[in-house]
Amino acid sequence: MTLRYGLIGCGMMGQEHIQNVALLEGVEVTALADPNDEMRQAAQTLVGSDVGTYRDFNDMIEQESCDAYIIATPNDMHLEPLLRLLKYGKPILVEKPLCTTLNDCRQALKAAEESGVPVWVAMEYRFMPPLAELIRCVTNGDVGQPIMMSFREHRFPFLNKVKNWNRFSQRTGGTLVEKCCHFWDLMRLVLNSNPLRVFASGSIDVNHLSEQYDGQMPDILDNAYVIVDFENGARGLVDLCMFAEGSYWQETASVTGASARVDAMIPPPESFLPDGEKRVPLVEISHREDREIFRYETPVDPEILHAGDHCGSTFYQHVNFLDLVKGDLAKPLVSLSDGSWAVAIGEAAETSVKTGQSVAIVPP
């Protein structure tokens, strides 16, 4: 039996989901919803003419029978379809960040708990081969007790999106929610602790300064440093710069423990590299005592790599989500609580930028 997925939101990420689902056996996207004709038609072209297409997701939900749903709408448009879908009892994969505010996350948490429906938040960086390897190393005890974790993301500016929703904090939650939620999620996972407080400094200095939408200037940060303290004494750091598309690595993650350090180096998507250039993700483990360094590549199969812009993570996330849909996995590997914590940290970090003070993180 082929499982049927319904997709709500057919923009860049929705189309990446379609391309990755197409690489899996036993599942297909059978219904699409998006009010934007261009995006809906582009998605239909990827899936094939048999797919049910709808402008309004409510019509899709009523008229199509699906085994699972994917929500890939703008950040401020996750909650509405999520609350609606919870009534149908089928597993849901909702894009990150779960919502734009902690209050909205709490509403999602409460409704999902009452419904018992499994909801998976798309923190797909957990499944990116170099980061999955970093997680494995730390979990195996290769670095000893992890004490510090840092991410440097130096990359290209935010891309243009449908109706420019990503230019405004009100619609995204702000850069430290929208972009950095992946990092907060990985920190909680790897450091195995919840955050206590955050201090952040950031501003919009280079990008979007000459842009205006309906007379409004974008207000999203394009660079920031953020420090997070965790309950178990570990600490995290994010160094974000979104006017650094010339960087060799787009992201570098480091975890340092008492005995060693592990680094994961992630290149930009191939479409952002000079013509024909290929860069393979790397993992490096450096030991303190004997100063030995192990360096190895974590290549991604080209077919998987080219089905998206996220170093294979969308595919591996879908492999696991499919196990949930089939009933082979008891619960989502990334829970609503995980997704809510990531928003809680990002929201507190945005407040810290505005106030110049460290901000206590309120649990979801």
Ligand SMILES: NC(=O)c1ccc[n+]([C@@H]2O[C@H](COP(=O)([O-])OP(=O)(O)OC[C@H]3O[C@@H](n4cnc5c(N)ncnc54)[C@H](O)[C@@H]3O)[C@@H](O)[C@H]2O)c1
């Ligand atoms: N996991 C990741 O690493 C990753 C990467 C990129 C984007 N995202 C997330 O994916 C989501 C979508 O981002 P995107 O880059 O595809 O944006 P996008 O603007 O390219 O696409 C969003 C689509 O949603 C549609 N939409 C808006 N309201 C809708 C509604 N009521 N019903 C159905 N469709 C609606 C828009 O018309 C648009 O086609 C965002 O939450 C974003 O943060 C996640």
